[in-house]
Amino acid sequence: MSVTSSQLLSKVKQDIAEVTAEQVQKQLGAGAEIHLVDVRERDEVMDGYISGAALIPRGFLELNIEEDVTMDRSAEIVLYCAGGNxxxxAARDLAFMGYENVKSMIGGFKGWKDAGYQFEQGGLLSEDDMQRYARHIILPEVGEGGQQKLLKGRVLLVGAGGLGCPTALYLAAAGVGQIGLVDADVVDKSNLQRQVLFGESDVGRPKVEAARDRLLDLNPGIDVRTHYELLTSHNIYDVMAEYDIIVNGCDNFPTRYLVNDAAVLTGKPVVDGSIFRFEGQATVYVPGEGPCYRCLYPEPPPPGEVPSCAEGGVLGVLPGTVGLMQATEVVKLILGEGKPLIGRVLLYDAMDMKFRELKLRRDSECPVCGDNPTVTELIDYQQFCGLPSQSEAAG
Ligand SMILES: [Zn+2]
Known part of the structure; x- marks a missing residue:
């Protein structure tokens, strides 16, 4: 005996429970605990899906429902497809697995959309992004969801110098969706020994412009914003407002304190790095979760005590290592995975090829993040002596 598709459907629909889009909308509005599951294929979901729905194509539903949605056989589950068939x-098959409270939404996503209810878009990566980020997506700790977080990441790099260059390259390659570069310098021939974003033909161009061209060539799918200016107390809040994580690749005192204070006062994490000759270090300052720069160095040294303001030498490969420690920490912060360098600093000695870690503590007396802060406004410290500019200082 055979049955037609339509006979099968009408039999199944008698056996299972169905709900209308209106009922689902009302229940969700009332805060009911419903597991919504979208069983359509990838290309269908690209046009939109109901907020909060788990996206599991029909062919994977029985295999993934326990891990992606719930093991609880009494949980309320509402399935929808494009039109309700x-x-x-799918509801019949979940019932077969013992799920007791499964319903199918009449009219599917089309019905939901036609009723004028809200839905979300951009829930899935495009085919192009699936290819580009395949080696990320295959990692359980990243996956498609993690890649989406990276694509929504907004990171400001202070300084497009020795540290900023490798950090920017790898963040762009990793698909960090919005990268800002602040630097007031032009490319100099002596930069090319380590500032790997630039080439011979960029000499004389503003670093931020040359950097943007290179980063967009590497990954045209991201947004690269340029800030061709020095950071001061007047512009730093405006510049920082477009970003969620600040990467400090500068090593002059005024900018370092300015970035620290602005980040503490706005509650934004700073991924910090610095280099000198053959040594480097990296740490992460997250307001409320660990110390800030002023916990360690409450005030800048008086101008007379700054050892030397002449440009020091730096081994060309050194900023690559430290910049990539910073890039790694940024990616972890965006993904919310791993243990960031909060409350500890990683020291690197290139000559001995040794890494060391020191613990850092928040100081309750800290002038900016302490219990009774005295620094409540931004301070423009003087550029004492001929300190190199933001990017130069970091090599
Ligand atoms: Zn502090």
Whole structure:
């Protein structure tokens, strides 16, 4: 005996429970605990899906429902597809697995959309992004969801010098969606020994412009914003407002304190790095979770005590190592995975090829993040002696 598709569907729909889009909308509005599951294929979901729905194509539903949605057989589950047929068949199969409270939404996503209810878009990566980020997506700690977080990441690099260059390259390659570069310098021939964003033909160009061209060539899918200016108390809040994480690749005192204070006062994490000759270090300052720069160095040294303001030498490969420690920490912060360098600093000695870690503590007397802060406004410290500019200082 055989049955037609339509006979099968009408039989299945008698056996399972169905709900209308209106009922689902009301229940969700009332805060009911419903597990919404979208069983359509990838290309269908690209046009939109209901907020909060788990996206599991019909062919993977029985295999993934326990891990992606719930093991609880009494949980309330509402399945939907495009028009309400595939979700009905899917409901029958979940019932077979012992799920007791499964419903299929009549009319599917089309019905939901036609009723004028809200939905979300951009829930899935495009085919192009699936290819580009395949080696990320295959990692369980990243996956498609983690890649989406990276694509929504907004990171400001202070300084497009020795540290900023490798950090920017790898963040762009990793798909960090919005990268800002602040630097007031032009490319100099002596930069090319280590500032790997630039080439011979960039000499004389503003670093931020040359950097943007290179980063967009590497990954045209991201947004690269340029800030061709020095950071001061007048512009830093405006510049920082567009970003969630600050990467400090500068090593002059005025900018370092300015970035620290602005980050503490706005609650934004700073991924810090510095280099000198053959040594480097990196740490992460997260307001409320660990110390800030002023916890360690409450005030800048008086101008007379700054050892030497002449440009020091730096081994060309050194900023690559430290810049990539910073890039790694940024990626972890965006993904919310791993243990960031909060409350500890990683020291690197290139000559001995040794890494060392020191603990850092928040100081309750800290002038900016302490219990009774005295620094409540931004301070423009003087550029004492001929300190190199933001990017130069970091090599
Ligand atoms: Zn502090």
């Amino acid at each position: 595939r979700s009905a068949l």
